[in-house]
Amino acid sequence: MSARDDFARALLDPDQPCPAGLVAWNGSDPARRFQVYRNNVLVALVDALADGFMVTRELVGDAFFRAMAAAHARAHPPRSPVLACYGADFPGFIARFPPAAGLPYLADVARLEYLRVVACHAADVAPVSQAALAARLADEAGLPALGLGLQPSLAVLSSRFAVVSLWAAHHGVGDLAAVLPEAAETALVLRPGLEVEVIGIPPASGVFIAALQSGRPLGQAADEAMALGVGFDLAATLGLLLQKSAVTALHPSGSIS
Amino acid sequence: MSAITTKSISAASLALAVGAALSLAAAPAAAQDRMADKEKCFGVALKGKNDCKAGAGTTCAGTSKVDYQGNAWSLVPKGSCEKTASPSSPTGHGQLAEFKEKKV
Numbered sequence: 001m002s003a004r005d006d007f008a009r010a011l012l013d014p015d016q017p018c019p020a021g022l023v024a025w026n027g028s029d030p031a032r033r034f035q036v037y038r039n040n041v042l043v044a045l046v047d048a049l050a051d052g053f054m055v056t057r058e059l060v061g062d063a064f065f066r067a068m069a070a071a072h073a074r075a076h077p078p079r080s081p082v083l084a085c086y087g088a089d090f091p092g093f094i095a096r097f098p099p100a101a102g103l104p105y106l107a108d109v110a111r112l113e114y115l116r117v118v119a120c121h122a123a124d125v126a127p128v129s130q131a132a133l134a135a136r137l138a139d140e141a142g143l144p145a146l147g148l149g150l151q152p153s154l155a156v157l158s159s160r161f162a163v164v165s166l167w168a169a170h171h172g173v174g175d176l177a178a179v180l181p182e183a184a185e186t187a188l189v190l191r192p193g194l195e196v197e198v199i200g201i202p203p204a205s206g207v208f209i210a211a212l213q214s215g216r217p218l219g220q221a222a223d224e225a226m227a228l229g230v231g232f233d234l235a236a237t238l239g240l241l242l243q244k245s246a247v248t249a250l251h252p253s254g255s256i257s
Numbered sequence: 258m259s260a261i262t263t264k265s266i267s268a269a270s271l272a273l274a275v276g277a278a279l280s281l282a283a284a285p286a287a288a289q290d291r292m293a294d295k296e297k298c299f300g301v302a303l304k305g306k307n308d309c310k311a312g313a314g315t316t317c318a319g320t321s322k323v324d325y326q327g328n329a330w331s332l333v334p335k336g337s338c339e340k341t342a343s344p345s346s347p348t349g350h351g352q353l354a355e356f357k358e359k360k361v
Contacts, residue, residue: 133279137272140268140269140272141268142268143271143275144265144266144271219266219271220265222266222271222274223265223266226266234266234270234274234278235274235277235278236278236281237278238274238275238278238281239277239278239279239280242282243282
């Protein structure tokens with residue numbers, strides 16, 4: 001164990017002693033200075049989560065959230081110096097966090113919020129022109145094998161809970177008291193331009209978009225969506241993707257390298 | 258629902274749908290406008306706070322052992338979820354303490 005490992009471990013565990021060998025520049029007590037630093041590290045991590053998971057925080061209250069976030073920060077410290085994207089493991093942590101078991105939808109709300117964080121920082125890719133897609137209509141027989149590349153910011157979250165309504169109600173859209181948390185909803189997260197959007201979509205549309213995102217061609221993705229047997233509006237789903245500038249590439253062979 | 262159904266969508270149906278989608282989306286200005294206007298944007302302005310800011314919570318006292326951990330576990334999550342509708346609740350809204358008891 002190197003001194004650096006000792007230092008890192010002691011930073012996240014308040015029961016660890018101050019690492020040996022520390023010296024303060026002005027001769028003050030290193031143990032006390034270390035405690036200040038330790039406190040600020042944890043506060044910074046908790047604040048970063050509080051910024052990214054605002055609805056999750058509102059759902060449980062600030063005190064509960066900060067305690068949960070601190071427990072997560074100690075168990076799963078950041079693996080990247082980019083703190084803006086910290087929290088990938090947080091939804092899974094919430095799902096297994098016994099004190100939050102009374103709110104079964106909390107983890108999915110957190111998943112949705114993390115997808116927004118990822119979408120916010122995702123790369124910008126220019127959408128394909130509608131003329132380019134229209135040109136593919138000339139080769140009707142090739143359409144089923146046509147692959148569609150989608151924006152890096154795009155994600156689909158299929159939840160057993162009303163994540164979109166819950167999230168929206170916390171942003172002033174809709175009446176929170178009218179939201180039934182147990183109603184399954186599918187969320188489409190993407191960033192057309194500068195704003196991250198959360199859009200509630202039918203479950204079959206979610207299956208379709210997720211299949212496209214996995215690289216399956218148009219025909220196969222549509223088949224999978226229809227196989228759900230709950231009704232699938234292909235034109236509306238494609239129209240939404242085009243409206244939101246979500247289609248970034250056309251792969252005529254269906255092969256996406 | 259039978260096992261023998263392996264029907265695939267026809268190329269013609271796909272062409273119809275793509276054509277309809279294109280006409281649905283034929284509002285090319287919309288996406289551009291969205292980038293230009295200045296609506297307030299919830300939760301997007303994230304920043305990596307890795308410095309010692311002089312805000313609430315960042316005391317410069319050694320409070321690293323003093324956090325919510327001790328009493329938080331007994332806290333019932335509270336907040337706006339208590340306003341959230343619940344069909345299994347006698348009040349019609351989430352009552353967090355009773356929530357688990359209701360689910361037999």
